[in-house]
Amino acid sequence: MTNPSITVVMPVYNVEKYIVAAIDSVLAQTFTDFEIVIIDDGGTDRSIEICESYTDPRIRIISQKNRGLAGARNTGILQSRGEYIAFLDSDDIWEPEKLALHKIHLDSNPRIGISYSGSQFIDEQGAQLRQAQRPKLENITAKDILTRNPIGNGSAPVIRKSALEVIAFGHHEEPQRICFFDESFRQSEDIELWIRLALTGRFAFEGIDGLLTRYRIVTGGLSANIAAQYESWNRVIQKTSGYAPEFIAQYRDEARAYQLRYLARRAVQMGEGAFALSLLKESLAISYAPLLKEPVKSCTTLVAAVMMRYLPANIVEKLAMRWTGGKVAA
Template sequence: MNVLQLNTEALPRVSVVMPVYNVEAYAAEAIRSVLAQTFNDFELIIVDDGGSDASMEICRSFSDPRITIVSQRNRGLAGARNTGIAAARGEYIALLDSDDRWLPEKLMLHVIHLDNTPEIGVSFAPSRFIDAAGQPLRIVQRPKLKSIAPEDIFCRNPVGNGSAPVLRRSALDTVAFAHPDDRMRTCWFDESLRQSEDIEMWLRLSLTGGVRFEGIATVQTEYRIGGSGLSAQILRQYESWQGVVARMASYAPEFTARHVARARAYQLRYLARRAIQLGDAGMAMALLRGAVVSSVRPLLEEPAKSLTTFGAALVGRMIGPDQFARLAGRAAGGQLVA
């Protein structure tokens, strides 16, 4: 009887934090991908971020003792992640956005990685892009996996997206801070950011926390590309990235000044490739021009990827937006690295 009680109250190895806000079309897929994990010593913390659709009804339809639902007023993705991390009990924290999916071996592989390399604080894996219907695209993020320096994170963001990492709780706590308007609340992600909050966190972990990042080789995350207002989203993403740079300059001014031109060029090229994938050749070309003005380093360091991106944008300008949009997936190429 006592043994049974101890097992019931045992802490999970992994806490999965999944914010939910108006994602009724995708929430069930995300939850099923967690429940299908081959590693099952986890808790799934679903954070209701105050949406207005049927997302939470869908979440509550799942009956599994490992699921906990926490509700809050809308605070955005960073705020919802903070709420989930505050409630988490696991040694490792896995992040999953509710419109993405995991492959079944993901948690097992990251737990093995972190268990066997105690010097690593953040484990991540490559991601495959999927469309709004969940169908795989011909785009796979294949980032640098080892010997990752802060400038790699700034310029290339090897983690790639917010559903890719599994982090040690102890690593996260090296950069925890009190919320500026509510000192009783602990934050890990910067809630003033509505985009790019993940790259800001990875940079802070690396630069101020001294946390080491390392990836595993196989694709384990399916990252969904949405289908509306996407050109505006690209511009907002760049504006948010500039906000991250401003924040970083406040605590690492020398590092920021040394690497910002190259990082801006890579960011603009990445956004240009997103614009190509979305069929907007005009925006892609404008972004590429800005990249070259900022720095020619991406062109010299990755000539094939850079020239392919320029070529795709030029083809789009020649054949017109309608035909280019139909060919966009092919024009974007087979790989996209953040």
């Protein structure tokens, strides 16, 4: 047997509501020379039972104790046979041409280590929202990765396996186990890896046109989740400053302001208008960069937060339906 061109790594943990749509979107790809490595990360629902119902020989299921998203992705990379690695979170969906377009992009540009694309937002039921991630696609620098993370989400990139091998390291408790993502992170593990890879200067980051990932917005979270995400992001900054202190010193404030604005947008999605306003206030106190460089996005976030904070819920929902086509998603 010849090795497939692309390995799709799909961590699975208690996602029985979404897993069929995710797997079906891979099997529907126009490019077919791939394998799907499903990592059973110790969940307790019917997710893996559903995965086992598929008979496509390109699907492999690997079970492990719960290690979190970073640990599941690491296992998938280690088990991969493809030249390229594509990550798909098991609550997201791909457009049928995604793998084909990234394969062309990477084959044509050996200097590119990570190829990515924009993403369309969908709600919990899979309905399309009006908003999308349309990132910067070219001339990506390490600063862009730190401050704006153009990759956007974990289901957007397709990565050259040789690029991941450059930044591999031994697990701090199990040195014989090779890691790529830092498993001490339960959030922000992707941005930590992107920064680490970008700072090597060995591979370029470049995007392609199109909204090729459908990124699911799951509402109903708690503000505590935002606090945990911010704490995790700060750990990324702390870790990176250990080996690139000048880089972090130069761009820390701008990056922190953008991160706080992003978290304010998440707070709006969760219906936490007052919390969103406090995050925006803190962002502006650190740097005006998000407001000056992206005034429309910043002002839209502010307006959404104010509406969420002060207007009756029924009016907010009506306005949200006009603007996003679904839940509020600043």
